Structures are given as C-alpha cells and as structure tokens.
Amino acid sequence: MKYTILVSRTFQKQFHSLENNVQVRIKSALKTLEGDPFHSRSGADIKKLSHTEPAKYRLRVGNYRIIYAVEHKTVKVIEVFKRGKGYKDL
Secondary structure (H helix, E strand, C coil): CCCEEEECHHHHHHHHCCCHHHHHHHHHHHHHCCCCCCCCECCEEEEECCCCCCCEEEEEECCEEEEEEEECCEEEEEEEEECCCCHHHC
C-alpha cells in the first residue's frame, strides 16, 4: 500500500530555510514514508507522539524532527524543526 505525501506551507517555508545537504536528507526520509509511515526501520526513526489528537508522528533525521499525521492513505507533513525547539506547540 503506497501513501501520498502532502506538505503544509509551514513545512515548505521551514524546509527552504535549511541547508541543501539537510534538505536532501529530509527528502530521502520523506520518501520512506510512502511505504509505511507507522513503523521505525533502517533510515526511518518514527515515533508516535503521545497526547495528540488526531494522532501525530515524529520522524527523526539527524538533529531535525519532522511532524506529520496520517489520514487514510495520505501523509500530511506539518513541520520540520531542529531538535529541542518545536514540541511545545503540539
């Protein structure tokens, strides 16, 4: 089952402010979500965030965290931030 990846405007703005090498790593990590956005594996450190409604997930890419939600067969990428900076608003 293949999932469609949709990115928010917030994510796009944050993504384009990152260095090129980080952007490449994030693009690669997002591709892995097309196959299975729920389970960790090599190249995809995924964790379900507690106390979020609807359920949100965190994908770790080095020192960066990508927050997303899954609805039907669509992965909605919400934001990307550097480790330790963005969990407050979830």
